[in-house]
Amino acid sequence: MYTVSQPDPIRLEIFKNLYQFIAEQMGIVLQNTATSVNIKERLDFSCAIFESSGLLVANAPHIPVHLGSMSESVRSLINDKGDTLKPGNVYLSNNPYNGGTHLPDVTAITPVFLESSENNPCPMAHAQCPMPLFFVASRGHQADIGGITPGSMPPHSTTVEEEGILFDNFLLVEDGCFREVAVRQHLSNHIYPARNPDQNIADFKAQIAANERGGQELYKMVSQYGIETVQAYMKFVQANAEESVRKAINLLKDGSFSYEMDNGAIIKVKVKIHQESRSATIDFTGTSEQLNSNFNAPKAVTQAAVLYVFRTLVDDNIPLNAGCLNPLEIIIPVGCMLNPIYPAAVVAGNVETSQTIVDALYGALGVMAASQGTMNNFTFGNEQYQYYETICGGSGAGIDFDGTDGVHSHMTNSRLTDPEVLETRYPVLLESFSLRPDSGGKGQYSGGNGVVRRIRFLEPMTANILSGHRVIPPFGLNDGQAAIVGRNWIQRQNGIEENLDSTATVEMKPGDVFVIETPGGGGFGKVS
Numbered sequence: 196m197y198t199v200s201q202p203d204p205i206r207l208e209i210f211k212n213l214y215q216f217i218a219e220q221m222g223i224v225l226q227n228t229a230t231s232v233n234i235k236e237r238l239d240f241s242c243a244i245f246e247s248s249g250l251l252v253a254n255a256p257h258i259p260v261h262l263g264s265m266s267e268s269v270r271s272l273i274n275d276k277g278d279t280l281k282p283g284n285v286y287l288s289n290n291p292y293n294g295g296t297h298l299p300d301v302t303a304i305t306p307v308f309l310e311s312s313e314n315n316p317c318p319m320a321h322a323q324c325p326m327p328l329f330f331v332a333s334r335g336h337q338a339d340i341g342g343i344t345p346g347s348m349p350p351h352s353t354t355v356e357e358e359g360i361l362f363d364n365f366l367l368v369e370d371g372c373f374r375e376v377a378v379r380q381h382l383s384n385h386i387y388p389a390r391n392p393d394q395n396i397a398d399f400k401a402q403i404a405a406n407e408r409g410g411q412e413l414y415k416m417v418s419q420y421g422i423e424t425v426q427a428y429m430k431f432v433q434a435n436a437e438e439s440v441r442k443a444i445n446l447l448k449d450g451s452f453s454y455e456m457d458n459g460a461i462i463k464v465k466v467k468i469h470q471e472s473r474s475a476t477i478d479f480t481g482t483s484e485q486l487n488s489n490f491n492a493p494k495a496v497t498q499a500a501v502l503y504v505f506r507t508l509v510d511d512n513i514p515l516n517a518g519c520l521n522p523l524e525i526i527i528p529v530g531c532m533l534n535p536i537y538p539a540a541v542v543a544g545n546v547e548t549s550q551t552i553v554d555a556l557y558g559a560l561g562v563m564a565a566s567q568g569t570m571n572n573f574t575f576g577n578e579q580y581q582y583y584e585t586i587c588g589g590s591g592a593g594i595d596f597d598g599t600d601g602v603h604s605h606m607t608n609s610r611l612t613d614p615e616v617l618e619t620r621y622p623v624l625l626e627s628f629s630l631r632p633d634s635g636g637k638g639q640y641s642g643g644n645g646v647v648r649r650i651r652f653l654e655p656m657t658a659n660i661l662s663g664h665r666v667i668p669p670f671g672l673n674d675g676q677a678a679i680v681g682r683n684w685i686q687r688q689n690g691i692e693e694n695l696d697s698t699a700t701v702e703m704k705p706g707d708v709f710v711i712e713t714p715g716g717g718g719f720g721k722v723s
Contacts, residue, residue: 202431210428211435214253215514217412218242221333222255225405230397231338233583236616239336239609242405244413245269246429247328250517253432258334259515260296260549260606263499266517267294268302269330275364280306280327285368285403287378289340290361291493292537296545298359299347299583302334303367303402307410309422328422331409333402339581341382341389346574346583350661350698352489352540360385368403390578433518436509441473441522443508452558453481454551454565457666457697460486460532462551466559477501477556478526479533488698489661491535492544492552497527500552500606508562543698546570546585547663549606557591558672564591564642564717565669566604569681571713572661573650575703580621580656585609589635589643589678589715591669598643598716600630622654631679631712636668638675638718645681645713652703664714665697675718682712 221242229235241257249270271293272286288294289301306327340347342359352358360382367374378396382389389395417425451465463481485491492500498520505523506515513519527534532548535541550568557563567588574583585607590598603609614625626649635642652658660683668677683695688706695701703709 218255221405221409224408229401233338236612237609242333245330253514259503263502264495267495282308283371287362287365287367290363291541297542304332305406331406333405339390341387345576345581348574354538358542436513436518437521439509439511450559452555454555474522476524482531485535489540489542491539492548494534497533504556553605563593564672564719566591566716567714569663575656575658588645588713591716592640592719600644601646624651634679635715636671636676636678636718639720642716645715651708669717671717674721678715681714
């Protein structure tokens, strides 16, 4: 029998790619079967596979803020339902205080048991295989999950209840049967119910299908290589990622950074490198206390941002996984805005504060100027339509490279809806979408430019903007110049212009144009 004690380098490469391939296959199924523009067109979803204890093994190159935090959701399920998990069940979770990010990001988690045939889900008696061998999970951003504004990204929420419906390890599929009645009741039984439950359910079913594909591919792998080998290489892949991060840490120096946000909140981070153990301590002590606004970032989001930064410092081609976190000690004081206490509002923490954390970390490490530092979250809708998009901007310059114009950077990796699809599905006109010249900071290496996006409304709608860096410019580094701040404004049909704050809710009438000018990225090094 083939036993594994040391990884074979060739097999390590094979399994590394196989695990990632499975997650990519899940993503293809999710995109193909989803109905919402958010998932099908904008690709605002992520898929990943986990080992039996819920630690991340591999993911597809989807959304970093999802991927670094999904493991917390899986481990929460194990802690909560570990004794009752069984084949044929799927669970749903979006609880920001249990591994979630914000309420629109809903995760479907499927435990995977060893399976010998379709008709025999578990080849041994259930008592003999009480714990799954793997978990597969898919997280998708719902176009609406309830809350006080259409699109479930309210600019001015102060509690998590105002942001929508909370699922906490909710049993979505039981013994292979989809619990539609229970799901519909859950979506409607709320002070601010979901506006389009049919669309929610269609997307949940797409997530179930994606997870099913993940399970099938894992069975194939097990039947080809054997369970011992597959599980052993899951550990080896994580150990390989850990070693890669330790090598990257070896090249770093201590540093600290303080970064203010438009709302006056401050993120402080201190990075201490321990050369002898090739490890690092990342300490957020001194960061602002929990906020009354929704810019609080759940602990899982903060960890995801740290994981992302240290993964990007690795040159090797490794999947983002739990091994990357082993060399890192992360200190986040309880009750600060990066580790808030229920029922704090969090909808912007996931999309805005996460970006600030990343830029502050790059600033502390001295490797890269700030990117636009915002996702420019734009939602609009009414009872009939709900739409959400994030808008690109400039990325920051680094030690030996210029920033990039008009890209989704760092914690987001979605794309924008094609104009034809946007205008077919919603009563709006994309009037123009262009680069914003000279918005990037100058330097030896210059930051990338932001964009200008103009959307004309053809029906009355509520529009919301949740953004940052409309007051505080994205910083330059090593004497590089800061970028130009963004701007949100409305051009009414009668010609009147209305300037908006970083966060705003506004009623749009037919003929009104919502204009979003996104920030550039900061420059790096002195202009010669």
